[in-house]
Amino acid sequence: MEDPELGPSAYVVLGLTLQHGEITPYELKQRIATSVGYFWSYSHPQIYAVARKLAAAGYLDERQEETGRRRKVYQATESGRDAFRTWVNSSSDNMTELRDLAILKLYFGKFANASAIRALAAQQVELHKARLETYAAIPQTRSLDEFALKTVDLGVRFEQVISQFWQDVEKEFS
Amino acid sequence: MEDPELGPSAYVVLGLTLQHGEITPYELKQRIATSVGYFWSYSHPQIYAVARKLAAAGYLDERQEETGRRRKVYQATESGRDAFRTWVNSSSDNMTELRDLAILKLYFGKFANASAIRALAAQQVELHKARLETYAAIPQTRSLDEFALKTVDLGVRFEQVISQFWQDVEKEFS
């Protein structure tokens, strides 16, 4: 019951629960999908599992609705708040992972047809331009704190770089 | 035995095996750590497991050395080559994931002490500058094909952007 090792998914759930007050797994899913999930996504059963585990560890309070869908509603406990504070104030020496199947395919490009590489690049340009639009619109449509906004800023910068990158690939391998 | 669904890790192993000819899991581990592993890393037992699975699927040929360490040595089969070609020529609609604990902590920065955020930013600047040096040195020290080189180029561009980003964070939140 005490101080289990928590992975990133647990801190995502714990952090969002702290931000929101009371929250159901479904709402968590929605919020992840439109925030941290852009960088680090999770399937919905994982969210249910993590919430249950956090409740078992005493970091979340779990209650069940009496009526309607009888959903489980979670809320962070004091000990959950403490654990999160400890984590967010700690250092992290691990590096960014840039997980992307398209980049992996490009790396192995010599095994591919030239046309497939061109098609890959063209598709990635479109995908990343669309994502850039999405990120650019976020500050207009939602009110985020300065820290969350800063991560959106990173998203924008990244999408600019990678859009340009795939455009260059398209040109270079034609 | 036929056409199992393969995940990214399997294509990494299969692709590197195709590039290299005969290879042991240990060499695979080394090669991953200094190439695709910069973007997408795996623990060494996973590499052993994936190689075994690919052999069971008929995509790799497995033989055991008679002497010394009696290592397992793998080589891609024709059917492995075909499977890899099919994959590398296919499209991928999924997006990049930018998995980084430091970014996650920044997102939740309002729960942190200002000094912790500054320390985080300062540390990330150092880490990413070092990684930038590493990437920049690769084309000088190794001979890579044009596709692999292009992914190094992306690494360099990315590290420039994220180094700058954390420098901005350091300034902004002081």
Add this chain to the structure above:
DNA sequence: GGGTACATGTAATCAGTTACATGATTTA
């Protein structure tokens, strides 16, 4: 009140890591 989309959850499985164990080679 029948269909459809939304919401909630579990079960089975697969992927991946950590911890452990051990043998082979090199070097002092």
Add this chain to the structure above:
DNA sequence: TAAATCATGTAACTGATTACATGTACCC
């Protein structure tokens, strides 16, 4: 020849996804 390091592998566990199942709200 002992110690250190390199190399190889397994076992146990945890994390995460896919597939499934079902109930609720809404809308026509």
